[in-house]
Amino acid sequence: MANPMASEHLAELMSKAQVWLSQDPDNHTRTQLESLVTQAPNDPAALAELTDAFIAPLEFGTAGLRGKLGAGPNRMNRVVVIQTAAGLAQYLIDTGHSGESVVIGYDGRHNSDVFARDSAAVLAGAGLIPLLFEHVVPTPVLAFAIRELNTCAGIMVTASHNPPQDNGYKVYLGDGRQIVTPADEQIAQCIRAITDVTAVPRSDVCHEVPSFVMDRYVSSLSSAIHSGPTRSEERSDVVSVYTAMHGVGWATLREAFVACDFKEPIAVIAQRDPDPDFPTVAFPNPEEKGALDLAIAQANDSHAEVLIANDPDADRLAVALPIGNGGWKTLHGDQVGCLLAWWVLERANRSGVILDGVFGSSVVSSMLLERIAQDANLKYSQTLTGFKWISRVPGLVYGYEEALGYCVNPEFVGDKDGISAATFILEMMAALKSEGRTPWDVLDDLARKYGLHSSAQVSVKVSDMSLVPQIMGRLRSSPPQTLGRFAVSQIVDLQTPDSGLPPTDGVILHLAGDSDILRARVIVRPSGTEPKIKCYLEVVSALQDVADAEVSNEAALLELSKDSQPLLLI
Template sequence: PAIRHLGAVAGVEVTASHNPPRDNGYKVYLGDGSQIVPPADAGIAAEIDAIASLHDVPRPESGWETLDEAVLDAYLARTDAVLAAGSPRTARTVYTAMHGVGKDVLLAAFARAGFPEPVLVAEQAEPDPDFPTVAFPNPEEPGAMDLAFGRARATDPDLIIANDPDADRCAVAVKDGGDWRMLRGDEVGALLAAHLVRRGVQGTFAESIVSSSLLGRIAGKAGLPYEETLTGFKWIARVDGLRYGYEEALGYCVDPEGVRDKDGITAALLITELASGLKEEGRTLLDLLDDLAVEHGLHATDQLSVRVQDLSLIADAMRRLREQPPTRLAGLAITRAEDLNKGTETLPPTDGLRYTLDGARVIVRPSGTEPKLKCYLEVVVPVPERADLPAAHARAKELLEAVKRDLSAAAGI
């Protein structure tokens, strides 16, 4: 947002993001406020490679300026436009900054909006580059949300909100039966889309290929344009006429005119507004998810993610799948197999494989930020009536587990 506010030609963010502290690095943004894509990345890398010694790099001692709070004030002023005028603001939250930078900005945004002050997970509230309470400061990782769940059990809020350390991701947890569970990124993505549709927004809805196809159905029924991009907000942010974009890895762009990237603060505001409205109706986020399943079919997603020490194992798995592609997964015939290295009619080339099945979809790709092979799974189960939801959930779980098992065998992982 600072780039767009100041009219800068580029910006750099130094961050470990949601990765371990040893993975500290930086993100580069160009003048439109979105992250770099080819060929800018190769050009920057070439300039770095051309440096023989840091002593050769000029470092001026003047001519630069340390910004004051005006940039933050401008961002907070924009957060007002994320919410609908006069909307309910009653949902109570537990919040964790995951040892990152989100706390003060989120608290200021929530206070400005008139939400109840979030209850903090004190052990994770202040910035700490060592991330002492978590192995990986990513809300998706097992154990990362345990302290937040404990705080919620003690205070009984309406929802839990978590940011990752650089606060561009937003995780949401809800009470499901007697305990708390994380919503999947695809579930939050669909909820925010449904909320924006209900508010009557106009513009293009977009997502990456690894995210749930439910967004396309929501947009289609609402008569809104829809686009699919390669993985990453560097692609989503470049969609013409973008009004809302999301990716399953807990990233949501709800104010593209202000922030051409995923933003965990404005996403937290919007999901809390939605929870507040449902609370006034005596309903929850889970009730709305059930509505969407009945309307569009139950879109259930999961991920098979394998972290490796030896990167050659990822290359071996991709080569095995290309040379000996599976013909069936979970008993479902693969009706279309695409090697995304060759690109498609709408997507540029990328290292990935996409399998389309009757009622399911699988994408396999190396992670762009971590030593992982990632497999993104989706099954779609029809839900004729609301009473059919339990059976649909059971069938979806069964199919996802079977797809995981068969895909693991096919990839040799």
């Protein structure tokens, strides 16, 4: 006997699918959906896929949209993009920007160019002036273009370092920064009001982004480097290997390096050019295990002194350094972040520049940056996770987040920028090489001065996102008294106003130290981009000997990792 509820569910799905098919301008996703509709009554897998595709619309938030490509409101496709562009256009008109320009960029993922052109047509149909890049561009170039062209907004079609089957849609306003609340909800309301994309006005009137935008972006980097403390012959003496991770960073980074008088980086050819299938990596994220294997092999063959990697849209930067006997070690994001902080200060001192401003980092990044800033008589600001917050720090001169995001040129780019950060890394390498030193020496100096800061992460994938409030609620109501051998000395609930930050879902557990560990910290928060709950662990050594401190910190992090895991489980 047929299940009435199952039959009703199937009938509702079929009705939604037919409405969708009547609006979808894309032959590929229409065919895909028609196939699911045909198979769903007799194929559980097809029914599950159809159910998921229509379970709810992709949620537009401060990170814009990001999701799997395919048909349905819970996927990235032309219908969703047209709705989103129309909602954004209405928001811009409602906030006084009728007739103004919006710049649009896109990466090399599947359909990124199509989504960009659809967005341009919708904006033009609404009376705005779309400025569309004629080729793929890194995300930081799009952020730069907003300020350079004085547009009222910017759109970047990218899913950053997500899997190949995903795409996404980032929105910036006229300040060149990603949106924050309440703009995200106001735009989302406008998007929800678009129920029939066939009624959305469109126009073919579109303008290309002037070529001088890329020239001026590169010039902003070369001007910074040429005004710094290194000589051209020093900069050209550093051998680097670079991987674009099948993304869009190579052409821009190469041009920037040449303009800065760096030796042209040796590219990992198999990963140099955009490829939406990311064929040589399991996951196109430089942080993932194995992602840099080809680059490390190239670095050994080329006797390189540094390996640099961008993620596919080139807003993040990974750095690896040789450790002898053909071995390489990838630096943690906090290590790169603090090396860059040291170099921002050092290059100013060497150039006779008095640095005035603020260092900023996200709450889950290392506590070391605050110590470095205080020691340099600079202010420090801690923000929520994400560059949409870091970039808004008043007077920012340098900011970073541990997830490989760095902003060394905030005057020009109001977002993380993996290309400008790479130029600063190479400049630092050149200066150190001229003195017979390496970044390892600087990291050791920082450890001896401030105590070795070591970080790690523990994360658990959550199959049912409804479990997240339960897990976080249990942590708040029954927090641990100890983690590892360390007593919990203070608990900060980031949802409360007295945390000093805008309310967000997260808990900080400050831990008392002992004879080896000066202090420690565990932060628990749901991921903002993935179905995960994460623990960010950090310990600060009380030991002066760096080798001893490394052993002690590693043992402490292992203890904390083991005891933190149960906090993330139901």
